[in-house]
Every structure is written in structure tokens, then in C-alpha cells.
Amino acid sequence: MRLFIAEKPSVAKAIIAELGTVKRFNGYVECKGNICVTWCFGHLLEQAEPDYYLPEDVPTTPKGKKRWRMEDLPIFPDNWKLLPKNDKGVKNQLKIIKTLLSKADTVVNCGDPDREGQLLVDEILEFYRYRKPSLRFWASAQDSTSIKKALQSLKPNSQFKGMAQAALGRSRADWLIGMNLTRLFTLKHSTPSEKTLIAVGRVQTPTLALVAARDQLIKNFKPIPFYSFNAVITHEGINFSAQWEPKPDQQGLDAQKRLIDSSEAQKILSKLQSLGSGKVLSFTQLPKKALQPKPYSLADIQLDASNRYGFSAEETLNICQALYEKYKLASYPRSDCQYLPESQFSDAKAVLDAIAATSPNLAELVRQANPKIRSEAWNDKKISAHHGIIPTRQRAAVSELNPEEQKIYNLIAKRYICQFLPVHEYLETKIVLAFNGESFKSTGKTTKIEGWKAVYLKDQNSEEKTTLQNLPILQEGSSVEFKEIRAENKKTTPPNSFTEGTLISAMEKIHTVVKDPEFKKFLKETDGIGTPATRAAIISELKRKGYLEVKGKKIHATELGFRLLGLVPNSVKNPILTAMFERKLKEVESGKTDLESFMAPLKKMIQDEIEKA
Incomplete structure (x- = not known):
């Protein structure tokens, strides 16, 4: 009998779906071809506590723990001991695995494709002193294509010994x-x-x-005052703002080119208050593109949820875990990757339909999405042990989720929808102006194709919203009029x-x-x-x-x-x-x-x- 040991139930489920079920048992499934598949829940074993290695004559505390004493240090185990975690479900699963190992001719390590995944199964094999042949299953995603490929390319487990070590x-x-x-x-x-x-x-x-x-x-931060000047410029009835730019030899600047000298600032303000006409030194307008934002890694969604909703990192992880395990609405959350396996691209329409069914408030955005658009997120070469966090094809009524779960699901869903909306295209405009020997600079943006940014248009907290102005079309040498100057007294601010x-x-x-x-x-x-x-x-x-x-x-x-x-x-x-x-x-x-x-x-x-x- 060949025994597959998966790191977690979801991986076991994906493998079983490809192998074909014969009969289900408590803690494992019998599959076609004389194969059994069982699973862990992450690490089932843990390091023994220091008490295990200390002499028996060490005095104990009222709680039965051995007292901490300087003379017992250092604690360097000669023979390291692993023990089953103190959890009834874990202990029961270990008993099932032990029984299956006694019957197995070959074991397949189906840990995650990283060091920890390798060790997680190997340590169980060592714990039960399994000495028969073992193979390694290596898949970075749980879709059917990835699982099939991994099943067809099993390697000797010994090749991965270094990772476990x-x-x-x-x-x-x-x-x-x-x-x-x-x-x-x-x-x-x-x-x-x-x-x-x-x-x-x-x-x-x-x-x-x-x-x-x-x-x-x-x-310990000490704010430093500095000064800036913002002019209102007009051209053919259109007003726009421009920032004063200091000359290379301008007096009173600090290392960051900020004007910090108050007397110099007063001189400049006096000069700028009546500039009259000026000329356009340069006008450039370049087409730019903003690619779709990548799907979330865990760190990214923890940052976004903290900034938007004040969620703690652990709270966000727990919600993502519930969406993954309880509701089956999202992929595995503990990922450091923002890319997606190319084999899952064909699932796009089904996943988008599931988003619209689960979150009706996103249905209109889903209607705008085109499942044929292929963003740069789809890249097998960039996949690590896991892929980016995305919605699944699973559907649920929005009422089944609590408000916090809805917020996190919507964040994940919006990032996924972005992959199927066009690239955001715009014109970036820069104008350099000269007034009586003083330079001003103005920057603007004109949207040509809203694209994926439509997902965040109604989101007032979104960093994607732009504050850049829409500038007039000017020619080099064109005349512009100075309208007014606004002096701003600012202070450097400490880091957040x-x-x-x-x-x-x-x-x-x-x-x-x-x-x-x-x-x-x-x-x-x-x-x-x-x-x-x-x-x-x-x-x-x-x-x-x-x-x-x-x-x-x-x-x-x-x-x-x-x-x-x-x-x-x-x-x-x-x-x-x-x-x-x-x-x-x-x-x-x-x-x-x-x-x-x-x-x-x-x-x-x-x-x-x-x-x-």
C-alpha cells in the first residue's frame, strides 16, 4: 500500500480528487490503486520542554514545573525529543498515521514545497522510525493541473533531506x-x-x-520649520497651481532642498507677490500605464486591513483562515506570494461568478470584468510555496459572513476583479514656468482609460485615488499670467x-x-x-x-x-x-x-x- 501524508486536509482533498475515492474512513481516505491518503494539521509534533532534559532532583514549583536555576544552564539536549501536541484531535490523528505507516510499503511526503513542509512529514516518519522507501510530492498550487503534474513527477524523498535538516x-x-x-x-x-x-x-x-x-x-524628534510657495497661474481662463522651485544657488536651503531660512523666505515672498506675465519653459505630456495590483500576500492584506479597518494582524489572519477553512471562499492565506499559477487562469469566469453571487455589491464590477484579460499576476515562475490569496469558485450568501469577514472577502475579491479589468492609462503632464527669473513647476494627470481603478473609485480611503490636477495644453514659449501666491509655513514631521x-x-x-x-x-x-x-x-x-x-x-x-x-x-x-x-x-x-x-x-x-x- 502506498500512503500519501499531506500537510493539511485541503491538500489531501485535492490529491484525493485526482486519485479517486474508494472509501472514506476516520482520518484517511482509501483511493484507487491501493493508495491511502491521510493528513496533518500543520505540525503534529513539538519540541519537548526544558524540564524533559533537566535532572530529576531539580526542585519543582507549586505548579509541578521544575524551578529555573542558573546552575542548570546551558540546556543543550544531547538527544532531542519530539512529543505529540497536547490536543486530542492531534493525538488521534497520529494514532491513525501510525497504523497506516505499519501497513505502508511506500510513503509520499506531501508537505508544502518549502523547508517547513519537508520537515513536517519527515519528523513523523522519524518519530515512528519508518525505514521503507519514501517519495516527495511537490506542488505549489492545489488546482487540478498542478496536482496532476506533481503526482506524475514524484521524486525520492531523500533528495530533499537538506531542506528538512x-x-x-x-x-x-x-x-x-x-x-x-x-x-x-x-x-x-x-x-x-x-x-x-x-x-x-x-x-x-x-x-x-x-x-x-x-x-x-x-x-526625540525636533520639527524643523520650512517654507514653500504655491502660485495660482492662469491661461485662457483656466487656473492651475504651480510650486516654486528654488535655484541651484538659492540661499537658505537645507540638505533636502527645503527653504528653512525665514529672512530668505520673506525676501522671496516679496519678490513673488507681483510677478505678472511668465513663459512656459517646457511642456511634456507622456502616456503612462498603471498595471493591475497583484493579488494579496498575507503581509499585504494585513497591512491593508490595518490601515482601512484597524484590524490587528492576528485578527486579519484569523478571518482569512475562516474564509479558507470554514467557508471555502478563499485560497490558503499564509502566503508570501502575490502571483498566481497559470493553470488557474481558466477558472476566472467561475471565480468571478462566485464573487458576484457571494457579494452582490460587487456584481456590477464583475459585469465589467473580462475573463480573457491576462494580467502579469499569472506567472508560474514567480510562484513560491503558495500562490496569492484569491477567491475560490465556492459561493455563499453574504448573510453567512459577519461584517468583518465580509470586509476581508471584499478586499480579496476586489484585487481578483482587478486582474480582469484593463490597465489604467493616463497622460502625465509636467510644466516648467519662468516668472522674472523664478521657476515654478506643475504636475498633472489626465485619465484616458480608468481600467482597474474603477474598482476603487467609490473607496474614499483608497490610496489609488489621485489628487493630481488636470492641466491645460500649453506650448513651449506660451505666455501665462501670475494670479496669486500662497505662502505655506510647514514643519518636518516625525515618522508614523x-x-x-x-x-x-x-x-x-x-x-x-x-x-x-x-x-x-x-x-x-x-x-x-x-x-x-x-x-x-x-x-x-x-x-x-x-x-x-x-x-x-x-x-x-x-x-x-x-x-x-x-x-x-x-x-x-x-x-x-x-x-x-x-x-x-x-x-x-x-x-x-x-x-x-x-x-x-x-x-x-x-x-x-x-x-x-
């Missing part, structure tokens, strides 16, 4: 950092009368440091506080705050710190522990969070640790180095911190 290395390294350093700094900075948890994590601590650094930047959405985005783009070119490259290639599946949970955990707090839409580091950052070393606050991890994990994955060689320097770092304490 890299995932195992990351898991164990995170355990060592979290368990050892959390205990170390908590014990070091606690007293018998006051014990404060100083929780440390490879991703958690740099995330907290990001927020704290932004808070400090805002707190993080919201949960912008913090998710910052975690994804953490390379932007790293200066070292090599580490910057690794962090960019690995999409930052955390994963689409874990970032929301990391933020929630920081809030739960009292290190972060939310005020309105804004998220801030608490006094306790700042205290933690003052106590832990820079090595664990810096995202460079993740870059160093990733560089070594790539070598583990490729087979250039082994797992212990990856772990050795990490253990030394932990040992050094313990000795310092």
Missing part, C-alpha cells in the same frame, strides 16, 4: 535561544521579591526593538508610529534597516524575520507578555518592553542574527555543512552570555 536546525536554534536566554536574563535580573519575565527570541526581540526604536525616534499592519511589513522588509551589504542581501532573500504564518502570532505574544501595547491603531513598546531591551545583548536584538542563521542554513540545505556545524557557534554564543552573567 535546515528546518530542523532553525527549530532547534530558536529553542536554544529562547529557552536558555529567557531563563538566563530572567534569573539575572530578578530578585526574591520581584521576578520579571525577560523573554528572548530570535524574531520576537528584534521585532520589539523595531517598535521601540520608532517610538524613540518620534519622542507603527500599526500592526506596518509592523508586519517592516518585519518582512527588515533588510532596509541593516547596513552590512552581505547580511542585508540574506535578509532580503529570506523575506525578513518571521514567516507569513508566524508574524501575527509573534506580535500577539509580545502584546500578551506586556512588551507591546496598542493605542487606537498604533502599536508601541511598553515600559517593560524598553526595560527588556536595556537588559539583553545587542546580538539578540539585531536582525543580523537571522541573516547569520540563514547563511548557514543555506549551507545545511545544500549539504555543504552539517547540522552540528550550524549549531556549534550558536551554542558558543549562548555559553558566552551565561559566563558573562
Whole structure:
């Protein structure tokens, strides 16, 4: 018997649909060709707690846990132990898998096509000491074409051993950092009368440091006043605005070419108040196109939902998960990809019809959509482990969804509809004017084809709405009249506080705050710190522990969070640790180095911190 073990039920369902069902059982399905398909619910096994590795004579707390003691550090397991998660459903599913493994001649690992997906099934095979042949199923999407292709091109599972080892290395390294350093700094900075948890994590601590650094930047920000001048120009009865442009040798400018000298600003204002006639130095009008926005990745929809509705990252993820699992209305949400498999393009009409049936308020936009339009989102070469988040062919009455679920479904549906509306086309106009030796610049936009932007026309909060003016057609050398000048006293503004959405985005783009070119490259290639599946949970955990707090839409580091950052070393606050991890994990994955060689320097770092304490 051949046994397929899928990472999650939805993948199992897609495989079963292609293989053909013979009989359904609790926890697995018998298919044609002497094949059984079973499934996991993500990781069914987890790392044992430190108590498992500590001596039996360690005193226990009233809750039965072994006491934290400095003399027990470091905790470096010689033989790592995985245990079933403490969940009745998980334990039952593991029993089913164990029974099936005892009957299987061959196992097919159907984990997601990434490191974690490889490890998720491999660790079960190792847990039950399965030693018979195993194969690897590799599909980046769950549509029929992708599943068929993957079933026809199974490879030896041993070819992917490096991926499993890299995932195992990351898991164990995170355990060592979290368990050892959390205990170390908590014990070091606690007293018998006051014990404060100083929780440390490879991703958690740099995330907290990001927020704290932004808070400090805002707190210490000193606004700088500057001045700008906006003129109203008229030509043949048409008024338009133009911004004063300083000359290259203009006095009183800062490094950003802002006019900060008040006396110089007064001189310029006096000169600009009566300019009279001027001439057009240049007039350019270029056709431009704005391509359809890509479907959402998880980070993108978490950012959009935070900005529009104030949803937390975890709230958005949970809603997306409900749309995927409960209602079957959307695709898998924990994706870092914005592209779509080309094989799903033929589903467009069915998906659009499902959108119109589920959200009648979008029916008119669906009628405008053309399923034959092929946006750049359809690209197999850009697909990662998962594709962008899109609606499915499933239909539901809008009344079945609560208001929050409706909002998220509509966001996902609108992005999908955009793929089947024309490219937005417009003319970008730039005019440079001269008045008595002073230059003014005006920029405008004239829409030629509304295209996909029609989706957002009624959305008052949409960033897609333009504020650029519609400018008259002018000729170089044409005469224009100065009408009035408006002086504006402005001040530089601090950066915005993080919201949960912008913090998710910052975690994804953490390379932007790293200066070292090599580490910057690794962090960019690995999409930052955390994963689409874990970032929301990391933020929630920081809030739960009292290190972060939310005020309105804004998220801030608490006094306790700042205290933690003052106590832990820079090595664990810096995202460079993740870059160093990733560089070594790539070598583990490729087979250039082994797992212990990856772990050795990490253990030394932990040992050094313990000795310092």
C-alpha cells in the first residue's frame, strides 16, 4: 500500500480528487490503486520542554514545573525529543498515521514545497522510525493541473533531506535561544521579591526593538520649520497651481532642498507677490500605464486591513483562515506570494461568478470584468510555496459572513476583479514656468482609460485615488499670467508610529534597516524575520507578555518592553542574527555543512552570555 501524508486536509482533498475515492474512513481516505491518503494539521509534533532534559532532583514549583536555576544552564539536549501536541484531535490523528505507516510499503511526503513542509512529514516518519522507501510530492498550487503534474513527477524523498535538516536546525536554534536566554536574563535580573519575565527570541526581540526604536525616534524628534510657495497661474481662463522651485544657488536651503531660512523666505515672498506675465519653459505630456495590483500576500492584506479597518494582524489572519477553512471562499492565506499559477487562469469566469453571487455589491464590477484579460499576476515562475490569496469558485450568501469577514472577502475579491479589468492609462503632464527669473513647476494627470481603478473609485480611503490636477495644453514659449501666491509655513514631521499592519511589513522588509551589504542581501532573500504564518502570532505574544501595547491603531513598546531591551545583548536584538542563521542554513540545505556545524557557534554564543552573567 502506498500512503500519501499531506500537510493539511485541503491538500489531501485535492490529491484525493485526482486519485479517486474508494472509501472514506476516520482520518484517511482509501483511493484507487491501493493508495491511502491521510493528513496533518500543520505540525503534529513539538519540541519537548526544558524540564524533559533537566535532572530529576531539580526542585519543582507549586505548579509541578521544575524551578529555573542558573546552575542548570546551558540546556543543550544531547538527544532531542519530539512529543505529540497536547490536543486530542492531534493525538488521534497520529494514532491513525501510525497504523497506516505499519501497513505502508511506500510513503509520499506531501508537505508544502518549502523547508517547513519537508520537515513536517519527515519528523513523523522519524518519530515512528519508518525505514521503507519514501517519495516527495511537490506542488505549489492545489488546482487540478498542478496536482496532476506533481503526482506524475514524484521524486525520492531523500533528495530533499537538506531542506528538512535546515528546518530542523532553525527549530532547534530558536529553542536554544529562547529557552536558555529567557531563563538566563530572567534569573539575572530578578530578585526574591520581584521576578520579571525577560523573554528572548530570535524574531520576537528584534521585532520589539523595531517598535521601540520608532517610538524613540518620534519622542526625540525636533520639527524643523520650512517654507514653500504655491502660485495660482492662469491661461485662457483656466487656473492651475504651480510650486516654486528654488535655484541651484538659492540661499537658505537645507540638505533636502527645503527653504528653512525665514529672512530668505520673506525676501522671496516679496519678490513673488507681483510677478505678472511668465513663459512656459517646457511642456511634456507622456502616456503612462498603471498595471493591475497583484493579488494579496498575507503581509499585504494585513497591512491593508490595518490601515482601512484597524484590524490587528492576528485578527486579519484569523478571518482569512475562516474564509479558507470554514467557508471555502478563499485560497490558503499564509502566503508570501502575490502571483498566481497559470493553470488557474481558466477558472476566472467561475471565480468571478462566485464573487458576484457571494457579494452582490460587487456584481456590477464583475459585469465589467473580462475573463480573457491576462494580467502579469499569472506567472508560474514567480510562484513560491503558495500562490496569492484569491477567491475560490465556492459561493455563499453574504448573510453567512459577519461584517468583518465580509470586509476581508471584499478586499480579496476586489484585487481578483482587478486582474480582469484593463490597465489604467493616463497622460502625465509636467510644466516648467519662468516668472522674472523664478521657476515654478506643475504636475498633472489626465485619465484616458480608468481600467482597474474603477474598482476603487467609490473607496474614499483608497490610496489609488489621485489628487493630481488636470492641466491645460500649453506650448513651449506660451505666455501665462501670475494670479496669486500662497505662502505655506510647514514643519518636518516625525515618522508614523507603527500599526500592526506596518509592523508586519517592516518585519518582512527588515533588510532596509541593516547596513552590512552581505547580511542585508540574506535578509532580503529570506523575506525578513518571521514567516507569513508566524508574524501575527509573534506580535500577539509580545502584546500578551506586556512588551507591546496598542493605542487606537498604533502599536508601541511598553515600559517593560524598553526595560527588556536595556537588559539583553545587542546580538539578540539585531536582525543580523537571522541573516547569520540563514547563511548557514543555506549551507545545511545544500549539504555543504552539517547540522552540528550550524549549531556549534550558536551554542558558543549562548555559553558566552551565561559566563558573562
